[in-house]
Amino acid sequence: MDRATKLVAPEISGAEILIRCLEAEGVEYVFGYPGGAVLFIYDELFKQDKVKHVLVRHEQGAAHAADAYSRASDKVGVCLVTSGPGVTNALTGIATAYMDSIPMVVITGQVPTHAIGQDAFQEVDAVGVTRPCVKHNFLVKDVRDLALTIKKAFHIARSGRPGPVVVDVPKDVTGARCRFEYPDAVVMRSYNPTVKGHPGQIKKAAQLLLEAKRPMVYTGGGVILSDAAAQLTKLVKLLGFPCTNTLMGLGGYPATDAQHLGMLGMHGTYQANMAMQHCDVLLAVGARFDDRVIGNPAHFGSVPRRIVHVDIDPSSISKRVKVDVPIVGNVREVLDELLKLLDGQAGKLDQRALKAWWTQIEQWRSKDCLRYDRASAIIKPQFVIEKLYEVTGGDAIVASDVGQHQMWAAQFYKFDRPRRWINSGGLGTMGFGLPAAMGAQFAHPGATVACVTGEASFMMCMQELSTCKQYRLPIKIVNLNNRYMGMVRQWQQFFHGNRYSQSYMDALPDFVKLAESFGHVGVRVEKPADVEPALREAFGRRQDLVFLDFLTDQSENVYPMVPGGKGISEMILAEEL
């Protein structure tokens, strides 16, 4: 817009400004639920067709769907909810996105500015209640600040270490009018995240990697978020090093490749955890050494090793584990630089030492730590995931809920590509799976989307079956139904003397009829021999949502397991019980 048009630009309402901002940001879908404080905004949504709205059945579903839409693509997810209960319902979804550093903009309605602080109907201090679980939040008190605030919100959400940003907009601000101008860029003196890694540090890192005798590459969600899977794969291939991914990092390196040791951590593979503990040089990329990954930091630190840590967030470095070569920067940019330095240098590697290290790793791998009873007459949950992998050709987007089924999906579905594995890693939010599958399906309308869940998790957000019907989302729900909160039961078995306190799910619904009542297809599977045919049939139905209710072994546990507070090499393996 030139100066002249700016001057004659008509005044438009805050609600319209908001929609025009979303349009300018290239937002295709907004996941939301209307209410009193956002009626002007919904009215504007109604009047246009560029920004499409997805009506969920509960605001938690809106936040999870927007979050998963972002995880499955590389766009910022957008969620719109009303004041008060709209905000508090969305809070779980906001916290989930925050813990996993997912870029998301959440627009929350607020009571009119003159009513703020009066305990008005559906009033809650949105900025206050969301503060601890957002990257940043804003309360817009003047319509003239609205466009710049939305610009800042998207900028903050997607740059640096990404995260959710809440913009709280009082109703009178959406009704007030002013001229609209969307800024092209935003400059904030107080917010300039580091992107490029320090060249000297990267040089040191390259040197360390070349000197390694027992190297290990450990990568997390940062590789996915910065779209650095190609760089990572190239680097690991170039060096010939073993590589492991965290729960958040699955798909960052192809799981079917021989250099991949599987997931590490509390339910990581024996070989990944042992290699992590016994390596002499560790390259950590976009991962944060959290408690579920390295267990007890003192135990981890009791063995000498040199650590290179690449992360966009300085506060993730040396937080739980001291590192030797910290590199703050965008993972992809740093890996690009590292690749440049190491190009043609592979000849300097100590091949003899590497060979011995691989021999050791293969010995660990030969323990076959993920094996389970394949002759079982009862359906084993691991078997279902293996068959799911086969039937979908390993190319489905898998959205998971939280619990044992999540761990089995992470262990047995081999993700070769990033953004295919959608799960709540940090917060561990039960109920995430179904709305997440919806968000992923909106991001990739033609893709095969599976929701791996358990009966307890599923019932936390099952109202979204109605949303799935409204938008004809052909999601395939794989319910590993063991009539227990399986992970809780497992901990109670291991650490609380088999006292299964409140972890048994009594009075479960008939999931087949439940799915049918929402207009979907429901199938119950009770025998191992029926697992594969049922999956084939379900995934063959391209137009339908199919709910597959697998009655699985009630007593199955997730192995290996590192008990909380133990070192990662102190695993409980299946055979030891």
Added chain:
Amino acid sequence: MNAPVASPYTLPAAETKAMRHIVSILLENEPGALSRVAGLFSARGYNIESLTVAPTEDGSLSRMTIVTTGSDDVLEQITKQLNKLIEVVKLVDLSEAPHIERELMLIKVRATGKDREEMKRMADIFRGRILDVTETTYTIELTGTGSKLDAFIEALDKAAILETVRTGASGIARGERVLKV
């Protein structure tokens, strides 16, 4: 049955040697910025001994001084986490180098009979100023390091102290070092 396990939920706390630090922060003078800083300290379990904040000569910026205690590791996290807050422009741990600290106290004391003269003398010794006088009370202004204010309180008869109010420490680096945008 399983052998009893030390709590599977908790991680052993790292060994720490807590030291006192005084952190100066320049942040955007915006509503909510203070609660973000305060919220960060409570959410992450950091300790605040005192916190003072006021706008600077540039009205768009506030300067905050926080006195905290923690080990080196904790202080590293505190400064990193503070820097992550979108509104924080710059910060410095003043305790890393020579610096000046001052705190203001207003103290109302009983000043009757023979104590009245004694109270005046004590205020003079500590270079306090009497701001308000009634027949029975003095209100004294005293500025100094926290320990000087503590010493003054120690020196008084407890029964004579009617009320105290302290601002918490403000700090600034010695010499050429400045904290400025």
